[in-house]
Amino acid sequence: MINLKKFRALEDDDFRILSVTESLMKRHEFIPLGEIIKFSEIRKDEVVFRIRNLTKDRFLSKPVRKILGYEGYQLTSYGLDALALRALVKSDVIDAIGKQLGVGKESDIFEAINSKGTRLALKFHRLGRTSFRQTLRKRGFVAEQTQISWLNQSKLSAEREYSALRALASARVSTPKAVKCNRHIVVMSLIAGTELKFAEMEDPKSIAKEILRNVRRTYLRAKLIHSDLSEYNILIKPDGQILIIDWPQSVDIDHPNAHDNLCRDIRNIISCFRRQSDLKIDLDNTLEYVKGNLRNLTI
Numbered sequence: 636m637i638n639l640k641k642f643r644a645l646e647d648d649d650f651r652i653l654s655v656t657e658s659l660m661k662r663h664e665f666i667p668l669g670e671i672i673k674f675s676e677i678r679k680d681e682v683v684f685r686i687r688n689l690t691k692d693r694f695l696s697k698p699v700r701k702i703l704g705y706e707g708y709q710l711t712s713y714g715l716d717a718l719a720l721r722a723l724v725k726s727d728v729i730d731a732i733g734k735q736l737g738v739g740k741e742s743d744i745f746e747a748i749n750s751k752g753t754r755l756a757l758k759f760h761r762l763g764r765t766s767f768r769q770t771l772r773k774r775g776f777v778a779e780q781t782q783i784s785w786l787n788q789s790k791l792s793a794e795r796e797y798s799a800l801r802a803l804a805s806a807r808v809s810t811p812k813a814v815k816c817n818r819h820i821v822v823m824s825l826i827a828g829t830e831l832k833f834a835e836m837e838d839p840k841s842i843a844k845e846i847l848r849n850v851r852r853t854y855l856r857a858k859l860i861h862s863d864l865s866e867y868n869i870l871i872k873p874d875g876q877i878l879i880i881d882w883p884q885s886v887d888i889d890h891p892n893a894h895d896n897l898c899r900d901i902r903n904i905i906s907c908f909r910r911q912s913d914l915k916i917d918l919d920n921t922l923e924y925v926k927g928n929l930r931n932l933t934i
């Protein structure tokens with residue numbers, strides 16, 4: 636994760652250099668120093684001085700010289716964090732960032748606060764962390780763009796999650812409220828709750844019903860399938876409300892893997908309740924219920 640002290644010490648010209656590097660990454664794998672100077676419109680000696688600090692603080696990668704024959708730089712994940720956080724602060728979405736709430740395979744979750752004192756959650760999508768093959772297996776969409784970099788994959792993943800959360804809000808599915816997306820960061824409402832896996836369930840039957848009601852809404856109204864539904868991606872608040880999180884891999888109901896993904900999601904819920912509370916839920920009935928062919932679900 637980005638070093639916040641070093642982030643705070645960055646000046647406008649540093650951001651300008653990072654931002655120019657980011658946009659040039661569409662054209663080059665390693666950005667030549669000359670291009671950074673040209674597009675940032677900052678004096679050469681000033682750029683050289685700032686780049687030295689930016690690489691030392693790991694906002695830019697160390698120059699790659701030998702192979703290329705020229706000095707080439709890349710934005711690092713810290714550099715991307717800095718650009719996204721600065722944009723969110725400048726546009727008044729957040730005021731400060733707080734403690735880390737979670738570490739996923741492909742994300743970091745942090746608490747943040749806005750100028751009104753409202754607490755928010757920031758999800759930093761980080762797709763380079765797991766192998767390309769694993770990502771491909773989990774989310775069909777990496778295949779669509781072969782040379783896509785970790786940077787673009789992370790941004791794409793955040794955009795997917797953000798647009799899913801928006802669609803789900805319109806469908807009145809119980810999820811965190813999406814506030815804003817910038818680059819690879821999704822800002823959403825902070826949920827004070829426990830993952831289903833670790834929650835004490837007083838009334839497991841009504842919790843299971845509530846979860847499946849939301850899966851049905853997701854399918855019938857938002858026309859989406861979560862595709863990674865499990866006891867880790869459902870939060871339960873102290874008042875018993877459930878929220879489904881972690882949506883970047885969701886697919887449309889007409890996606891080729893839709894049926895398989897839906898079956899897997901429902902099986903995960905069924906086995907979670909069998910393990911945690913001895914509740915038996917029928918797969919076929921549940922599938923019919925979620926798809927709207929059954930009006931009520933009896934558990």
Ligand SMILES: Nc1ncnc2c1ncn2[C@@H]1O[C@H](COP(=O)(O)OP(=O)(O)OP(=O)(O)O)[C@@H](O)[C@H]1O
Nearest residue numbers: 736737739740741742744756811824825826880881
């Ligand atoms: N809006 C939120 N409010 C509070 N805590 C959250 C919120 N979103 C996520 N978390 C916490 O962070 C953890 C990780 O978040 P999430 O499941 O979205 O990503 P992930 O686990 O990295 O994804 P993956 O399943 O690919 O590993 C969650 O299990 C939860 O404990």
Ligand SMILES: [Mg+2]
Nearest residue numbers: 739867868881
């Ligand atoms: Mg998760």
